Amino acid sequence: MTDYSVLVPFLPRRPEQLLPYAALVNWTRAERLWQGQALLIEPHQGFAYAAGAGFRVPAGLGVTLMPFRHPYEAALQARSLAMATGHPAIAGFGPGARSLQQGILGAPYRSPLTAAREYLTAVRALLSGKVVRLDGEYFTVHAQLPPAAAPEVKLGLGVLRPGMAGVAGELADVAITWLTPAAYIRDTLLPAIRKSAVEAGRPAPTVTAIVPVALERPGTDPAEVALASNAAHLQGPHYLDMLRRAGVHVHGSSPQDAARALIKGGAFVSGDLDTVCAELDRYREAGVDEVVLNVTGVYKACGHQAAMDDLKQILAAVTR
Incomplete structure (x- = not known):
């Protein structure tokens, strides 16, 4: 059986603009409310606002861009979202376009596949409560998230081509x-x-x-x-x-x-x-x-x- 969900079809400028779509998910048989990367109201914050307004619906992030967040921050935000909504969350990530990588990081990832592999490995380990010791080509993480009871966070990876599909098969819970x-x-x-x-x-x-x-x-x-x-x-x-x-x-x-x-x-x-x-x-x-x-x-x-x-x-x- 295939589930059906809803994507927020615009970039909100005010968090209350999300509420009709959260309500639609709440009052229908839609599975989840999704949002892609946004540069106005940030998706984690928008979904948390909707939860505070009474619409604690399952959320999907599809996808947020790796250059914007260190893996520790990504894990922290994803778990926080699951705690705020009271539902398992899907935290989807992707490397973004080479031009974006260049603009944010100073140089594009030499291998987006390696970067995605490191990122998901670190985020998963952090969410599991492990002490992470990663010295990768793109990411360094020596840290642990404080233990907390929270709904599950499923890791997603944006997939367009076979190479990234392979990384998703290796490491992700959801290919997006x-x-x-x-x-x-x-x-x-x-x-x-x-x-x-x-x-x-x-x-x-x-x-x-x-x-x-x-x-x-x-x-x-x-x-x-x-x-x-x-x-x-x-x-x-x-x-x-x-x-x-x-x-x-x-x-x-x-x-x-x-x-x-x-x-x-x-x-x-x-x-x-x-x-x-x-x-x-x-x-x-x-x-x-x-x-x-x-x-x-x-x-x-x-x-x-x-x-x-x-x-x-x-x-x-x-x-x-």
């Missing part, structure tokens, strides 16, 4: 994908995850797919909604490489053509309610454990009420 067609998860990412998990002698992580989605509405071009949702991702070399591997022909395209390619290639799900539900079911068939509904494009192109309407209709249809 973004903008990845269902067939690409099935044929490329899941085999790499499972192979690595077998080699590491551990269970394979679950897979959470954050899927951009929009219901059709009169007077709205689906390609414009897809572009509103993913214009920044269509500029990222790592996203472009993933999409090309998935057979989504975005190379050399105009932004509008690239957006249409996302729809045609199954990276952006749109159509009437029956069509959307059928396309989302492909993720279940591909082996995905959790689908996160991402209506960012609807929010940007049509506003908050349209985004909320889409979420309510889709959730009612897929969780009945």
Whole structure:
């Protein structure tokens, strides 16, 4: 069975803007409220605010960026979030784009895979209460988190390509994908995850797919909604490489053509309610454990009420 969750479809400027989405998770059969990296209201703080306002819903961070936090701070914040909400949390991490690594760290990671491996190793050990003694290529940790009773924190890793999928299989509890067609998860990412998990002698992580989605509405071009949702991702070399591997022909395209390619290639799900539900079911068939509904494009192109309407209709249809 596949769970369905909700992504906050914008970057909040005030924490109370999160409350309608936390309430939606609280009052429906949605599994979890997710947020990606935000540079306005920081996600840990926003979720803690929602918990303090009475919406203590399960939270997922998908993904926060490693250059912004030392592993000790990452473990501390993740455990704090689980304690504030009273629910197991998913703390997803990713190295970010090379340009971001350069700007924050002074140089990009020579090997993002090694950096991710060190990071997850340190965070997991800290969350388990161990004394950590790590002298890595990228991270140094000689510390221990004070023991505390807290709900479980599951470690997630952002996965776009087979290399990082292998690291997820080796170390993560959850592999988190973004903008990845269902067939690409099935044929490329899941085999790499499972192979690595077998080699590491551990269970394979679950897979959470954050899927951009929009219901059709009169007077709205689906390609414009897809572009509103993913214009920044269509500029990222790592996203472009993933999409090309998935057979989504975005190379050399105009932004509008690239957006249409996302729809045609199954990276952006749109159509009437029956069509959307059928396309989302492909993720279940591909082996995905959790689908996160991402209506960012609807929010940007049509506003908050349209985004909320889409979420309510889709959730009612897929969780009945």
